Amino acid sequence: MEPLEQLHARLLSAFPGAEISIVNNPGPAAQHSLLLPAALAREIAFFLRDDPALRLDYCSNVTGIDWLKAGHIEVVYHLYSMALKHGPVIIRLRTANRTDAVTLPSLTPVWRACEFQEREVFDLYGVVFDGHPDLRRILMWDEFKDHPMRKDYIEPDDYEWEPTPHGAIHDKAKAHYPAAVTPAEGAAKP
């Protein structure tokens, strides 16, 4: 497969003016990746899939990373080619922030393999994929509120707590009893 620098140059000539950059991986694995602009991501993904020299027809892995300090969420796609048996080409998309601008274009129209994995990123990281055919929670239940894979997620004390009619009655009943005695004090009395 062509080196990533060459692919980068080709993408820049195919999409003039697009802010495509190489993200360097300093580790020994040296799997460098391409950071794509969200607005053009789907067009570039179609290009990567259909280009005769690349033919990245297989999207293996889709996942999110929460960069708390940098203040954005990244979605990483690992692409391979089954036709030409090469890869990986890694592409990354970044949300503008972690709170209100968390929409990214869905790549499910390009690779069907993204369907469940993007739902999972939506569920666990709260990234909204624009153009996804069926964006619902997948692992957590539908009524769940937060996104548990975020780095600043705080778990509730009791996942299964829900208000019952008995709660108010118990609170009311407390007024009729004297203040609670600790077991140690109670044991000391005859």
Next chain:
Amino acid sequence: MIASDISPLASRLSSGAHTRAVTDPFHGDLLEVSMGPHHPSTHGVFRMQVTLDGETIVKLKPVFGYLHRNHEKLGESTSYLGSMPYTDRLDYLNSMTNNWAYALAVEQLAGQPVPERAEYLRVILAELTRLLNHTCLAGFLLQDCGCSGTPLMYAFREREKILDLFEALSGSRMMCNFQRFGGCRTDASPEWLAAAKQLTDGYGAFLDEYERLITGNEILMARTQGVGALKPDLAISAGITGPMLRATGVDYDLRKVDGYGFYPRFEFRVPLGDHGDTYDRYMIRVLEMRESIKIIQQAFATLPAGPVMDPKAKLRGFRPKPGEAYGRIEGPRGEIGFYLVSDGTPNPYRYRVRPPSFVNLTLLEDLCLGHTVADAVIILGSIDIVLGEVDR
């Protein structure tokens, strides 16, 4: 019966379509059925929200998450080695390959070499795992077809023998926790190798017996051939991997493509299917088992002496340099991969499992549409899922 009633019925029978005739008084009445999460055919806690027209499936939505324990978050809150025993619990039939996939990803992340004997042991154990998984699948698939007991017991008899080997080597039948970053935890003794060799040499006879019983069986063929057929283009686009992909005729096996471990040193073929239906998926697994036997026998013949653990490998205080790595291997169910991001601390910043059976379920609805509920059960069985891995 009046004539107008006969003709749509006749055309329906002749066309072979399972749709209901328009003149049927109940036409258009759809029934929603919730199959699972405790249905025995779902192999765990998995639910299919099925919409039926008569007995024909017109819509199917899989529902997961009943076994979700946020494995990835747990992986981020413990050390690299601390996740190793936890990977056993992903796909609890194939703990050896899960271990290997995770060890491979961490070795790529840290640039850790592996001694030759350990690579051989890994190949032997991974292929034994493949035998184990495919044998179980053949038994379960027959169970799903309604053939209660006998084939499953034949399969489980052989599975027990492999599990005994795993127990002798790692101390545990199913939760092996055997691979380490830079090798294997213990070396295999000569007695163990002799026992494993004996089992492998006798496995072909078991497959012959099993195939005589099952493969040419008329009922199995009637139930599975043409059921849940999958097209190669759709399979590639949906990221289907493993035997399910190769049953459609796509030649993509990571043992050949990536050549990880020492697989390029062994001679084996990649069986490919033709129709992509349930029968092909069953048949591919049987053929893969025969190739696995060949790989293990070659590995035994050329197994080198030496250490099974790189002496420079660091287990305690293991801190890979900042960076990231995606490592993947050909598990028995498909591509199992681990994506790790290190920030230089003892815990991974990001720990991601790419589960094969989760992604393979993407096409469950496409495969089941137009078939009956009984067919959906065997289609799901032939996809071969483990909910520990789907839900994580």
